[in-house]
Structure formats: C-alpha cells, structure tokens
Amino acid sequence: MTSLSRDDVAKLAGLARIEMSDEELVALSNEFTVILDAVARVQEVAGADVAATSHPLPLRNVFRPDVVIPSLSPADALSGAPAQEEQRFRVPQILGEE
C-alpha cells in the first residue's frame, strides 16, 4: 500500500503553488491512500514490452504558413488583468525573495 503523509502532501502542494490548511492536508493524505491504491493497478499490466501512448493522434511537428494574422489589441489582452500599469500587466514582486 502506498501512502502519502501530511508532510508529503504539503510538499506537493508547495510544488503545485497551492496554500493549504492543516485540515485539508490531513484529509487529502487520507484520501490519497485509497486513490493511489486504486490507480496503482496500472502497474499490473504495464510491462516493459508495452509502448507508451501519450496522445491519440500520431502527430509530429504540425506547421502552419508563416503569415501575419491579426492578434489581440493591447487593450483586449489587458482586459482581464487583475492590475495594470502603462499598458503592461502589473504583478507582485518576483525578485528579492529569500
């Protein structure tokens, strides 16, 4: 049986950039024990001789002609911005973190 501790879930939540309460971490950790048991069944038939399929269509390098087509205006592109300044997205500070 695979299980994920509260701390394992906390680490994953950090990687996924989701803040989580202690209560949520514990609940998810309990659920994952059951869910991982169920999904681990894929290992029963996934032998080394079986190729992997990542996508239903056998596509490779789909190109389109390199022509200029209309795109969003700056006003449209910024229309949903939580904050903007001088025709740019205004975001919280990125540098200067620990």
Add this chain to the structure above:
Amino acid sequence: MIRNSASEMASKLASGEITSVALTQAHLDQISAVDKDVHAFLHVDTEGALAQAAAVDAKRKSGEKLSPLAGVPLALKDVMTQKGIPTTCGSKILEGWRPPYDSTVVVNLKKNDIVILGKTNMDEFAMGSSTENSAYGPTHNPWDLTRIPGGSGGGSAASLAAFEAPLAIGTDTGGSIRQPAAVTGTVGVKPTYGGVSRYGLVAFSSSLDQAGPCARTVLDAALLHEAIAGHDPKDSTSINAPVPAVVAAAKSGNVKGLKIGVVKELNGDGYQKGVRTRFEESLELLAAAGAEIVEVSAPNFEYALAAYYLIAPSECSSNLARFDAMRYGLRVGDSEGASAELVMNLTREVGFGREVKRRIILGTYALSSGYYDAYYGSAQKVRTLITQDFNKAFEKADVLVSPTCPTTAFKIGEKANDPLAMYLNDIATIPVNMAGIGGMSLPSGVAEEDGLPVGFQIMSPVMKDDRMYSVGAALEAALLSKWGAPLLSTIPALAGSK
C-alpha cells in the same frame, strides 16, 4: 414550440411560420420560469441572444441563403470562450472573467447563425460526474430535482431535458457529454478526438478533451456536429480531413448487415438491473432492424479507470498552472511586499475547489521524479493496451456498444464524499477518450425500478463517426415506434414550465 426538436424548429423558421426572435424569447421565458429550480445556466445573455436572433430574421427576410440550424437557440458549456461573455468553467478563479476572443466552436456557431442563449453550469474545470463540483452550486436533474444531472456537462444536458434549449455544446474528457446525456434522457456525442477544434476550450486534459454536440434527437446532434466540426489551424491536434457524413447517416439510419459488437467487460456485475434490461432490449431492436450482434472482449478496459485517473490529473496539473493570478482571473493577497509566489499560492487556495486541488496534487505526484514511471508512465502503457483492444474489437465489429453508465442518476450529495465511488460512474465512457475514438449516448428508456433514464452507448472507430449516427438513428426510430412518443414527453412537468 420549445418542445419541438431543433430540426422541427429549423423547418418552421425556414417556412416563415415562426421567427428566431419569437423562438429565442420562448426559450428565455422557459429559462426564467424553471431555471431557479434546475440551475442549468450560470449566465443568460438575453440581449445578445435576441440581437443575434433579430439579425438572423433580417438575413432570412432579405432572402439570404442560411445554414440548416440558422436561428435555432443553443446553450453553451461554460468551458468555451465567447468574446465579452463571462466564462468561469464553474470556478471561482475565473469569476467575472470576460474572454477577449471567441473559441473556434463559437466562431462556427456564429457562422451558422445559431443563437447562443447563455453559458451552462459544470463541474469546476470539467472535473466531476455530477455538476456538484461547480463553485456556483449544483444543477438539478429535470427528471427528479433531488438527483444529479450528470457531469461535468450537467448544465448543458439539463437545459435540454428542461426545454430551456433544443441544442447544447458539451465537452467530454472521460464521459462529460455522454454520462449527463444518459442520466437526463438526452443525446450526447463525443466526436473523434481532433474532429472539433479545441481552440478556446479551456484545457483540462489536452490529450483527452473533445467538444461535441448535445441534443434531444440523433439528427439534431448530427446537424450540430457538422456545424462545429472541421479542421482548424489554431488547434495543432485538429484533424485535417473532411468531416464524416454524420447528417446523411442520421437521416438514413440504416443498420442492415452492420456488425454491432457488445463489449463483454462493459456489462454485468456493477450495472444496475434496469440498466441491463434496457440494454438487452435495445440490442433486440437493433437485431430486428437488420444488424448482426456479436460479442467482443476488451480485457484491458478494467484498467482504463485507473489509467485515466493518472493521465487526466497529470495533464491538469500542468494545464491549470496557467491560473497564476497574474494576467487574468482572481488575485488574492496582493498587498505591499507580498511576493508573486505567495500571491499565487493564496489565489489558488481560494480560487480552486476541493476536487480540482485533489487532482492537481495527484497529478503533481504522478509526474514527480521517482514516481513518473510507476504512475504516469504505466498509465500511458495502459492507454496503448486499450487502443489495441479497440483495434482488435473493430476487426470483428463495425461499432461497439455498451450501457453508457452503470446506474441511473443518483441523489445529490450521495457520493460527494467518496471520490472513488464518483469516479466509477465513468467506467464505460473512459475507454473511448483513451483511444480518441467517437462515442454517443442516446436514451434507451427508463429503468423499471426507479423510472429514471438509461443511456445506450455506441462507439465508432477514428473518423468513422457516421457509423454511430446510423446506429443511433436506427435505435431511436425503433424505440420511438415502440413508445409512440419521445422519452422526454414522459418527463414530469417542472413548476412553471411552459
């Protein structure tokens, strides 16, 4: 008027018996009357719909040649972008967002002069089988308001069964068109993967997501299918080939000599008695219509659910990274000195619901170093095995069939705290998405024990979508002559319904 099929409405529009404005208004009135109980819609675009309808009426008056569904109203799942119209995906993280562009499906709907009434409710980011995961509250099944309408496209299916719209758009990643169709007594089709453009369909699991038509008859679904399908340079996974002749197939409904394969693994234990009875009856009707029924085996389908719940969460953990509070949507905690990372973490905590978080974390785990091969890698191998099972089965049969879902609609809240029980709903629909083939659900009657609708699933090979429409039309015709009236004519009346 609102109880007609879309094609009946289209003929009345073409003959001048009714106008699109009157037809659209009748549906808006029905929405006003019943949607407080059904909650199929998250947004109703009254002004936009009436303006679009008036424009179609003017075009018709001027003698312009119009498409077959011109002037007929439609409900749009809230996962498709429509310029200037709120698009939430059932999530708080997109509350109030108005996309600056149209999805290709919407472009095609507008090109065909199909009138868009509004946006329908769904499980958040299409993750769920009951529409209970919507951040805006559940949709109720018009057959019994205490029950779920299926999911994730419960709003689209419920709008059809409540006569709020004759047509709807859904998206199907693991059954989100077909399972809601089954439990509401409507028709839902997942076209071949790549048959309908995904441009502007907010991505959940890119290798599985496929938009498709929802309707009350097989012919209506086919007409909508042809309106929205076709190659799109804006979607690199869109198939560059002619759209299968689904309308012609739905009109002919000919199954003489066609081999119909019953998938042994998608029946039996775990399937409700009334579901099995209706399935057997449908097989007899198809045999009587001239089809040959054969049995096929797909031994790896029993691993499909496990593989799906690794592949879909893995892809979603990557796709949903775009909701980072920077360019659009919700932003929380942006106070003096707060870092971008903190704002992201706080926004995603508040903006995402429980199931979405569960899947993002599961996907993050399945893709993480050290576990990738055991989980995501193994799931991809199962995907190969399922595709091989389908290929072998299609050597013996032209189409495959099964019940769409193991049970009829369950009660709202019944499975809300048991994710695994909820996932089991999709056991018969998921293999289709894994292989990228086409799948349809159409009503096969009600289960004797509870009087609730049962769905019949038809699966067809890649880009042979016309075959499922032939079979669907044949079964629909046989059932209609048996019942004397469409199944939905027996649905209990909603309070205030027109």
